[in-house]
Amino acid sequence: EVQLVESGGDLVQSGRSLRLSCEASGFTFDDFAMHWVRQAPGKGLEWVSGIGWETSSPVYADSVEGRFTISRDNTKNSLYLHLNLLRADDTALYYCAKDIFRRGATTWSVFDNWGQGTLVTVSS
Amino acid sequence: EVVLTQSPATLSLSPGERATLSCRASQSVDIYLGWYQQKPGRAPRLLVYDASHRATGVPHRFSGSGSGTDFTLTISSLEPEDFAIYYCQARKEGATFGGGTKVEVK
Numbered sequence: 639e640v641q642l643v644e645s646g647g648d649l650v651q652s653g654r655s656l657r658l659s660c661e662a663s664g665f666t667f668d669d670f671a672m673h674w675v676r677q678a679p680g681k682g683l684e685w686v687s688g689i690g691w692e693t694s695s696p697v698y699a700d701s702v703e704g705r706f707t708i709s710r711d712n713t714k715n716s717l718y719l720h721l722n723l724l725r726a727d728d729t730a731l732y733y734c735a736k737d738i739f740r741r742g743a744t745t746w747s748v749f750d751n752w753g754q755g756t757l758v759t760v761s762s
Numbered sequence: 763e764v765v766l767t768q769s770p771a772t773l774s775l776s777p778g779e780r781a782t783l784s785c786r787a788s789q790s791v792d793i794y795l796g797w798y799q800q801k802p803g804r805a806p807r808l809l810v811y812d813a814s815h816r817a818t819g820v821p822h823r824f825s826g827s828g829s830g831t832d833f834t835l836t837i838s839s840l841e842p843e844d845f846a847i848y849y850c851q852a853r854k855e856g857a858t859f860g861g862g863t864k865v866e867v868k
Contacts, residue, residue, distance in 0.1 A: 673857070675806075683798075683806065683849055685857035697856065700763075733805060738817075745856050748796050750817060752805035 640664040640751040642734045647756030654724055658756055660717040660734030665751075668692075668712035671737040671744045674719050676730035677755070686732070687719060690744045697744050702728075726762045731755040764788055764852045766860035774868040781837040783863045785850035790830045794854040797826055797835045800862075801846045809848075810835065840865070 646658040660672070673688040687708040689696045696708045707720040717734055738750035765788040775781055785795065796811035808817040810826035813833060823838040837844055845867055850860040 675857075675859075682862045683800075683851075683859040685851075685859065688857070738808070738811065746794070746853050747857060748808065748811040748853055749798075749806070749851070749857075750808045750811075752807075754805055 640736065642736065642751060642753035644732065644734050644753045644756035647732065647758045649759045649761065650724055652725060652760055652762045656721045656724065656758060658719040658721065658732055658734075658758070660753060662715045662717065662734075662736070665736070667715040669740050671739075671742055671747050672710060672717045673735045673737070673747060673749060674708065674717075675733045675735050675749065675752075676728075676758075677733070678727075678730040681730075684730075688737075688744045688747060689717070691737075691741050695744045721758065724758075724760045726760050729758060729760050731757050763856070764791060764854065764858045766850050766852055766858055768848075768850055768860035768863045770863060771861070772864045772866060774866050775840055776868045777840050777842055779840050781835075781840055781844070781865055783835040783837075783848055783865075785828075785833045785835070785860050787831045787833075787852060791852040791854040793829050794852055795826075795828065795833045796851045796853065797824075798849045798851060799844075799846050800849065806849065811853075837865075 674686040733755045734753040735749035736751040737747040793813040797809045798806040800806045
């Protein structure tokens with residue numbers, strides 16, 4: 639059974655940094671692209687960032703480009719998101735999500751498994 | 763960047779009725795569109811990908827269709843557990859979500 643468990647969410651002040659983690663199990667982690675998707679309170683889903691199965695080819699939404707950095711450690715079956723220069727509009731539940739396609743391209747992903755999310759709250 | 767517009771915003775139906783949800787893309791995404799279901803306090807669940815492929819374990823009452831810019835998710839006969847919010851997602855050269863359609867009990 640695929641499991642994705644996020645952690646690291648917190649209440650932080652505007653301008654500060656945070657690192658989110660996602661621990662994966664139940665599948666061959668280094669065969670799949672992984673992504674972060676966020677959901678602001680009471681709002682819809684917003685794709686944030688993705689990284690290829692081979693740890694290359696990170697991609698970002700325009701809203702976070704230059705502030706967030708995605709990475710993965712295939713030896714630890716873990717995905718990370720470094721959030722810098724946080725703003726109030728970054729407040730959201732951040733989900734870790736797995737691509738359905740084995741060794742698929744990062745910019746062509748479908749999200750077949752999701753974690754339960756970790757909450758980031760940015761105070762201004 | 764692809765923009766996805768879902769309609770209607772809210773669909774009020776009774777159990778047993780047919781639900782038809784629409785997703786329109788600002789430019790062609792070929793067949794690269796999927797649908798997710800989200801219930802309150804839960805993570806999204808993949809229902810359909812690449813326009814018409816049902817994900818593993820998804821009941822046959824859920825079906826997707828369309829190509830290019832116009833797509834539809836149909837729930838043939840609503841079960842009580844189907845009342846939720848539904849999002850479409852394009853996967854062509856990036857990932858984009860629509861704003862969602864809430865299916866509520868009439």
